[in-house]
Amino acid sequence: MSEWKGVSVLVTGGAGFIGSNLAEKLVQLGAKVRVLDDFSTGKRENIAHLLNQGAIELIEGSLTEPEVVKRAVSGVEFVFHQGAIPSVVRSVEDPLTTHQVNTTGTLLLLLTCRDAGVRRVIFASSSSVYGDT
Structure with missing residues (x-):
C-alpha cells in the first residue's frame, strides 16, 4: 500500500515538465492531486490525460494572486x-x-501554507539558480 494513498497534495507548476510528471506519479500512488499553474511556461497537453481521466483538479492562476493561492x-x-x-x-x-x-509568489505560497496548516512544503529548484557560468 502506498503512503500517498488518499493524501491530498498540491503541485504548483503542475503543467510543466517536472510538475506534470510528479503529478502523474502521485496519482499513480493514490494521492488526491491538485495542480496550480498559470500556463506561462507549462503546457496543458502535459496534464490533458490526467484532466480527461478526472485524476487531478486544476486551478488555473498565478502564485502572485492571494485568493488563487488560498483556494489552491x-x-x-x-x-x-x-x-x-x-x-x-x-x-x-x-x-x-x-x-x-x-x-514574492513563493513567499505568498509559504505564508498561505502556514496559515492553512499544510504539513509540509517540498521545494525543488533547477540549474537556473546557478546562472550561466
Whole structure:
C-alpha cells in the first residue's frame, strides 16, 4: 500500500515538465492531486490525460494572486512547489515579473501554507539558480 494513498497534495507548476510528471506519479500512488499553474511556461497537453481521466483538479492562476493561492492550498496536506519562471535569460530581460513570481509568489505560497496548516512544503529548484557560468 502506498503512503500517498488518499493524501491530498498540491503541485504548483503542475503543467510543466517536472510538475506534470510528479503529478502523474502521485496519482499513480493514490494521492488526491491538485495542480496550480498559470500556463506561462507549462503546457496543458502535459496534464490533458490526467484532466480527461478526472485524476487531478486544476486551478488555473498565478502564485502572485492571494485568493488563487488560498483556494489552491485549502485542504491539502503537502505542497510540491515547482511553480516558477525558470529562465535566466528572462530574469535578466524582465526582472520585475520574475521577482514577483519567483520570490514574492513563493513567499505568498509559504505564508498561505502556514496559515492553512499544510504539513509540509517540498521545494525543488533547477540549474537556473546557478546562472550561466
